[in-house]
Amino acid sequence: MQEYVMGNGAIALGALAAGVNLVSGYPGTPSSEIVETISKYPHDGVHLEWSVNEKAAMEVAASAAYGGARTMVTMKQVGLNVAADPLMSLAYVGVKGGMVVVSADDPGPISSQTEQDTRRFADFARIPVFDPSSPEEAYEMIQDAFAYSEKYKTPVLFRPTTRVCHAYASIENPVNNGPKAYDGFVKDSKKWVIFPRLSYMNHAMIEQRNVEIGKDFSTYKWNCVEGGNSKKAVITSGISYAYAKEYLKDHTDIKLIKLATAYPLPEDFLLQALEGVEELLCVEELSPYIEEQILKLVGKHALAIKVSGKLDGKVPASGENSSNLVADILSEFLGTEKFARGLDGNDAPALPMRPPVLCAGCPHRASFYAVKQAMKGKKAYFCGDIGCYTLGNAMPLDMVDTCLCMGAGITMAQGFHWIDGEGTCFGFVGDSTFFASGMTGVVNAVYNNADMILCVLDNSTTAMTGHQPHPGIGRNMMGQFVDKVDIAKVLEGIGVHMIVTVNPLDLDASVAAVQECAKLPGVKAIIFKSPCIAISKPDGKCRISEQCINCKKCIREIGCPALITVDGNVTIDENLCTGCGLCSQICPVHAIGGDTQKGGATS
Amino acid sequence: MKKDILICGVGGQGTVLASKIIAASAMDEGSTVHSAETIGMAQRGGSVTSHVRIGEAYAPLIPQGAADMILAFEPAEAVRNLGYLKKDGIVIVNRVPVKPVTESLQDTGYDGTEMIAYLQKKCSCIVIDAEKICAPFGSSRYFNIAILGVAVGSGRLGISKETVLAELERRVPSKYVEINKAAFYAGVEVGSGKTL
Numbered sequence: 001m002q003e004y005v006m007g008n009g010a011i012a013l014g015a016l017a018a019g020v021n022l023v024s025g026y027p028g029t030p031s032s033e034i035v036e037t038i039s040k041y042p043h044d045g046v047h048l049e050w051s052v053n054e055k056a057a058m059e060v061a062a063s064a065a066y067g068g069a070r071t072m073v074t075m076k077q078v079g080l081n082v083a084a085d086p087l088m089s090l091a092y093v094g095v096k097g098g099m100v101v102v103s104a105d106d107p108g109p110i111s112s113q114t115e116q117d118t119r120r121f122a123d124f125a126r127i128p129v130f131d132p133s134s135p136e137e138a139y140e141m142i143q144d145a146f147a148y149s150e151k152y153k154t155p156v157l158f159r160p161t162t163r164v165c166h167a168y169a170s171i172e173n174p175v176n177n178g179p180k181a182y183d184g185f186v187k188d189s190k191k192w193v194i195f196p197r198l199s200y201m202n203h204a205m206i207e208q209r210n211v212e213i214g215k216d217f218s219t220y221k222w223n224c225v226e227g228g229n230s231k232k233a234v235i236t237s238g239i240s241y242a243y244a245k246e247y248l249k250d251h252t253d254i255k256l257i258k259l260a261t262a263y264p265l266p267e268d269f270l271l272q273a274l275e276g277v278e279e280l281l282c283v284e285e286l287s288p289y290i291e292e293q294i295l296k297l298v299g300k301h302a303l304a305i306k307v308s309g310k311l312d313g314k315v316p317a318s319g320e321n322s323s324n325l326v327a328d329i330l331s332e333f334l335g336t337e338k339f340a341r342g343l344d345g346n347d348a349p350a351l352p353m354r355p356p357v358l359c360a361g362c363p364h365r366a367s368f369y370a371v372k373q374a375m376k377g378k379k380a381y382f383c384g385d386i387g388c389y390t391l392g393n394a395m396p397l398d399m400v401d402t403c404l405c406m407g408a409g410i411t412m413a414q415g416f417h418w419i420d421g422e423g424t425c426f427g428f429v430g431d432s433t434f435f436a437s438g439m440t441g442v443v444n445a446v447y448n449n450a451d452m453i454l455c456v457l458d459n460s461t462t463a464m465t466g467h468q469p470h471p472g473i474g475r476n477m478m479g480q481f482v483d484k485v486d487i488a489k490v491l492e493g494i495g496v497h498m499i500v501t502v503n504p505l506d507l508d509a510s511v512a513a514v515q516e517c518a519k520l521p522g523v524k525a526i527i528f529k530s531p532c533i534a535i536s537k538p539d540g541k542c543r544i545s546e547q548c549i550n551c552k553k554c555i556r557e558i559g560c561p562a563l564i565t566v567d568g569n570v571t572i573d574e575n576l577c578t579g580c581g582l583c584s585q586i587c588p589v590h591a592i593g594g595d596t597q598k599g600g601a602t603s
Numbered sequence: 604m605k606k607d608i609l610i611c612g613v614g615g616q617g618t619v620l621a622s623k624i625i626a627a628s629a630m631d632e633g634s635t636v637h638s639a640e641t642i643g644m645a646q647r648g649g650s651v652t653s654h655v656r657i658g659e660a661y662a663p664l665i666p667q668g669a670a671d672m673i674l675a676f677e678p679a680e681a682v683r684n685l686g687y688l689k690k691d692g693i694v695i696v697n698r699v700p701v702k703p704v705t706e707s708l709q710d711t712g713y714d715g716t717e718m719i720a721y722l723q724k725k726c727s728c729i730v731i732d733a734e735k736i737c738a739p740f741g742s743s744r745y746f747n748i749a750i751l752g753v754a755v756g757s758g759r760l761g762i763s764k765e766t767v768l769a770e771l772e773r774r775v776p777s778k779y780v781e782i783n784k785a786a787f788y789a790g791v792e793v794g795s796g797k798t799l
Contacts, residue, residue, distance in 0.1 A: 004630060029642065134663075167663030168626065168638040245661035323666035342668030342688050343725055349717045351679050354613065354703045356649040396708060555707045561648055564707050575743065576615075 012037035019180030028076030068182035098146035282309030361578030363530035370510030407437030540579020543594035605658035612676025617747030622653030752790020
């Protein structure tokens, strides 16, 4: 059946077509829709889960693959860092059933902390990597990835990038035969228990095997050469292949080499492809991985080829490629004409900036504002984390001093405490991030006797990545209603003595809770609990009465998108307002009322 | 048919549904389609674009200077994306601005008029008014369907009214089908030049 799906959907359907038995993952743009797509298509007999984090997802999938099941783990590229511990060891141990680790890279970066390159991870872990250039290709390639994984008894990486993950295309998806049969785990401690001796032996085996895989990849159908036999040739991979094609479709005499498996390097394929080539341009994103491999190959075989790319500045070192950028690079390299351009916009009027902001009515705004008010005039450190609430950094809130990685807010608050006993140290964490990697940080604080205030911004969802459920929700990806893991009870169990749960939309109560916590030593926790408005969709509306003196304090203080000025007058955009009532609690003349969620209203 | 259509606006304006209907309609009429959307952080009040590529294409995003049509839900977003337009392409643009939060904090007087004047000077465009078009339906939330109607009515989209209506019925919850159809027809009238 023909399906019009996102690249992530194509990966999911390809995995189902390959008879996958278990899919686990942790949400992260641009990978989140893979697990979600599986849940929307028939998947009887497939275990599907959002794991608590990427490391858990990797380990769940690993043992299932030990038992011969086909497994897929999904995450974004920084998630692979979290899962690196099991992956590095798993590479030595190997698997029985096919295991594909999907790690989606994000050139740009568009929604990530880093521009890291999963191909390097593959090289580092000594396991194969597949690099699809389109959703159509991803659908087929993920099925190949399972086959290679099983053939060589190794986990394999599958590395799409954002533009492949989020592109839509039609794929032909025949009715699949359901999950593959497997024979189960056969105990063998010499094989499945990692020990130095085993690692030593397997390391030698892996290096030898990778030479074999490189040979095997030399005849892999997605490693291919197009165009003529030109002396100037282009090598590319992933989405950059699509960009190159946009230009080279009109220059079919140019040799275009597509490398779909950058590691282990298919040397035989490349040596043949490079015959007669005098100059080679490497067009890729993130790191100059292909370029470095080609340089090694050129050195190893003493080839007379001039290699260009990121290392000599022909391709930008950072940021994502585009059709136009690649066309410019190619036209300069080949000495051919420029790509047709559209209108020149140099004379355009200044455009308004549109940085992403917390939604109108977002409870995080109220939580941040309460902490800000409570700490006014006092020295404080605000350590943020990964999620929608990173947007608390924007003006006028300006409540995120640091943001590093998942869970870091809690532990970084402790570092500030140890260098400055005066300031109050706050760690902000969302509910999903708390479960993913926040809990251990709280244990660290209690154990080492740090003074800090943990602010859990609990909106009962994983909002930023598209509202996935998590352990605190009481619902899982198998459609089961399960016991909710209670954040307050977790904190109590860890030994946090002061735990306050407050509705952030009640400003006075929230400010009081922060002030009270700030007076006490040790680890204190405030759970700001109010659902994400994108899920609860509250239908309240605030209204501004004639009492308004147009002081604009509401706008200046909280920066809610629903508070706008029309002809210089403060106005509420009723299409956006959710009636959270935060503005009504700030107004100095009580001019904002209406149908609000919290009783700050005056009319 | 070979057509590249760029849909742009601000997160929350309903650009995604409009792009999905165009893509599905083109496929219903037998074309190969590729598309891409802004997903993630920018959806929170940021600039968003959807690229719909009908016919043969390699890259999921439309190259600069290649779009046959830009459907702009907001005047500044039309200008921001004007580089995508082909020399003889057309822009269909809503004149009603969406002010960014930063605008409320620091009033620069942005109201979209300068953008509309610039567009009219630079390219062929149809300027529409979301508030006026949507007035009979009581909410601007139907504008994404109305602007589709304008595109179809203009005759420049290359997709038939009937195909789009069928997709609309398939994709909109049944209780909202009639009002969306009415918004679509209102758009068609504007696009075909019967009213403005």
